[in-house]
Amino acid sequence: MRRILIIDDEDDIREVAALSLEATAGWHIFTASSGALGIEVATAEQPDAILMDVMMPGVDGPTTFVAMQQIPAIAHIPVLLLTAKVQGVDQRRFAGLGLAGVLMKPFDPLTLAQQISDALDWKD
Amino acid sequence: MPDDEGKIEALLADLWQRHLPLLRERLDLLDRIAADASTGTLTEESRLEALSVAHKLSGNLGMFGHQHGTETASQMEKILKTPTPETLRTLAVLAAHLRHTLAHAL
Numbered sequence: 320m321r322r323i324l325i326i327d328d329e330d331d332i333r334e335v336a337a338l339s340l341e342a343t344a345g346w347h348i349f350t351a352s353s354g355a356l357g358i359e360v361a362t363a364e365q366p367d368a369i370l371m372d373v374m375m376p377g378v379d380g381p382t383t384f385v386a387m388q389q390i391p392a393i394a395h396i397p398v399l400l401l402t403a404k405v406q407g408v409d410q411r412r413f414a415g416l417g418l419a420g421v422l423m424k425p426f427d428p429l430t431l432a433q434q435i436s437d438a439l440d441w442k443d
Numbered sequence: 444m445p446d447d448e449g450k451i452e453a454l455l456a457d458l459w460q461r462h463l464p465l466l467r468e469r470l471d472l473l474d475r476i477a478a479d480a481s482t483g484t485l486t487e488e489s490r491l492e493a494l495s496v497a498h499k500l501s502g503n504l505g506m507f508g509h510q511h512g513t514e515t516a517s518q519m520e521k522i523l524k525t526p527t528p529e530t531l532r533t534l535a536v537l538a539a540h541l542r543h544t545l546a547h548a549l
Contacts (some may be wrong), residue, residue: 329499329502329503330462331458331462331465331503331506332502332503332506334458335455335458335503335506335507338451338454338455338458339451342447342450342451342454343447343451374498403498403501403502403517403520424501424502424503424505424506425501425502425503425504425505425506425510425513426505426506427506428451428455428506429447429448429451
């Protein structure tokens with residue numbers, strides 16, 4: 320069973336993503352409401368992938384990702400950013416980070432698991 | 444897949460109901476700030492607050508099937524991000540449109 324960590328400051332985004340991934344793919348979901356908490360959960364739980372919002376109060380998603388890359392215990396975990404829009408400046412910023420991918424919000428709860436699998440080239 | 448679809452729709456409907464109070468608060472806030480914007484009394488603090496709310500709505504209304512609401516909230520977010528006196532005056536219309544779009548679900 321895949322284990323996914325969702326990091327988003329919005330309660331409803333976390334809940335919808337979690338219930339959709341649990342219901343459609345049977346994955347085990349962990350959640351965190353900030354980048355700092357996400358790093359703690361990722362270190363403790365070692366998920367197979369992390370789905371993280373871009374815009375969060377305080378430390379945003381890209382900055383959290385950069386911090387994760389400095390922590391050997393979690394640097395290997397693929398990270399997908401979740402963003403409401405990708406403009407040219409964002410694309411350039413994201414491209415150089417080494418992310419596993421970028422998914423768009425709002426997402427379709429019925430296809431989110433498939434989008435993640437496609438982005439990470441998961442065949443199962 | 445049909446089973447998944449029905450299960451998710453039921454879960455989404457339950458989640459939507461639970462988040463209605465917060466959604467109503469957010470729509471009220473956008474109404475107030477749009478009114479301030481139309482009278483030229485919008486403060487920077489209020490603009491940033493409304494920008495955050497519009498961003499959140501643009502990112503989550505579509506998950507619940509309210510794609511048109513996402514688009515309207517996204518328009519408001521764009522205006523609040525780089526406002527001009529002309530575009531700020533359109534916020535009230537967009538706020539009313541957003542409320543109208545969601546009226547059947549509130």
